Amino acid sequence: MNLTPQETERLEYLLGKSKFSSLTRKEESELRYLITKEQPSARDSSIEELIKLGLVLVGLYFLAKTISEK
Numbered sequence: 001m002n003l004t005p006q007e008t009e010r011l012e013y014l015l016g017k018s019k020f021s022s023l024t025r026k027e028e029s030e031l032r033y034l035i036t037k038e039q040p041s042a043r044d045s046s047i048e049e050l051i052k053l054g055l056v057l058v059g060l061y062f063l064a065k066t067i068s069e070k
Contacts, residue, residue: 001061002038008061010034015054023047 003011014031017023023031028047035050035057036043042053 001064003034003057003061007034007037008058011054012058015051015058018047018051 010030011034014023014027014034017027018031031047031050031054032043035054038057039053042050045053
C-alpha cells in the first residue's frame, strides 16, 4: 500500500468531511492526489467516484492494519 499513515488519516478526514459538507477545490485536489497515489487509473474519475473508491481504500487499509496487529 502506497499511502503513509498520515496520508491515510488525511484521506479519512476528507472522506468524512465530504459526507457532511462540500470540499473546497484544494481539498478535492488533495483527495484526488491521495487516491491516485494508490490507484493511478482513477486520475480521470469524477469526485463522486473518487469518494467511493476512497472509502474502499480506507477499508482495505483498516483491514490490513487489523490483520498485521494479530
